[in-house]
Amino acid sequence: MNECDGLAEQFEAQRGRLQAVAYRLLGSPNEAEDAVQEAWLRLGRTDVGTVDNPAGWLRTVVTRICLDMLRARTARREDLAEQQVLDQISEPVQGSQPEERALLADSVSRALLVVLDALEPAERVAFVLHDMFAVPFGQIAPILERTPVATKKLASRARHKVRGTPAVSADELARHRQVVSAFLSAARAGDLNAILAVLAPDVVRRSDPAVLPPGAAAELRGARAVAEGTALLARRSQLAELALVDGTVGLVVAPRGRLLIALTFTVEKDRIAAYEVIADPARLRRLDLAVLAE
Structure with missing residues (x-):
């Protein structure tokens, strides 16, 4: 040799x-x-x-x-x-x-x-x-x-x-994790009924304009409208993962290991009352992100 x-x-x-x-x-x-x-x-x-x-x-x-x-x-x-x-x-x-x-x-x-x-x-x-x-x-x-x-x-x-440091109690964090996990599974499958099951009737979704298709509304209200808008993003949901976002359970989308989108959630009575899709680079940099412990 x-x-x-x-x-x-x-x-x-x-x-x-x-x-x-x-x-x-x-x-x-x-x-x-x-x-x-x-x-x-x-x-x-x-x-x-x-x-x-x-x-x-x-x-x-x-x-x-x-x-x-x-x-x-x-x-x-x-x-x-x-x-x-x-x-x-x-x-x-x-x-x-x-x-x-x-x-x-x-x-x-x-x-x-x-x-x-x-x-x-x-x-x-x-x-x-x-x-x-x-x-x-x-x-x-x-x-x-x-x-x-x-x-x-x-x-x-x-x-x-x-x-990271959770902003809520361990019990509340576990409940929120269960709700957001169910939402993510339903979104990945594009299952409209399953998405509706975790949304509050008067849920609100707000999105940064950069992440929306041309002509799409930055704000959606009501479970049906939000669920239909979520189902349309089934492919992108495949790349989403749970994370601790500003101390609460959220989602991050990072197709190349670099943060592209973050989702923050408001959970009330085991339903999602609101969620926001953040894509603006300046806003993403201000988020406090951590790994969600098993």
Whole structure:
């Protein structure tokens, strides 16, 4: 076996794990693949005889590449966010790409990716490596150019953001979750009767104009009108997931791991009294999003 074959074998042995790390750090299958490919190129330019731990070296390289990408993304987010949302709303929603479905099947929810995307780059790296891949803080700290103690604090702060703080009691949160879950299941199926079953008779739906078809009303009133409008969005509902939105049970739509739409709900007497569809980038940025615990 020549040196090139040996490098390829070491890299391929780690590719799946590297891809998993990069996907959780970046939330994009394409960007994750780019990061892993860049790590392969750097490996080819490195004297592997000086590398004691190839697996750890590759993970560190991939993480540093992802960190640079996250920082660059943060710097340009304000400029690109609105156009990204408008572009995605205009595209037909036909489900995830095969590579995204494969990665999502690996226990990564879109809701988690959305919440991770709201973290600062250093927080995201510390949380993902430690909490999701059990990498010791002593190994993460040099990547972030922080002390292990400071890195631990970053992960703790990120963990608090990911978990969030419910604005209602545990019992009320559980009841709201049951109602919103039933609504989501009915919306995905396009089942008009099932949607009607979870709506209050005088329910109100409000939507940001950007998410509506031309000529559609921004506000709908009454269970029948709201249910019919909801049923029309069955395909987009396939990409929705439960999340904690401003402390209560809501939904997020993130077809590429980036927040596209958020839905907030008012639940009264185990029925949905109102819900709002938020797509405006400025409004989305102001939302407090967290993962809804099982």
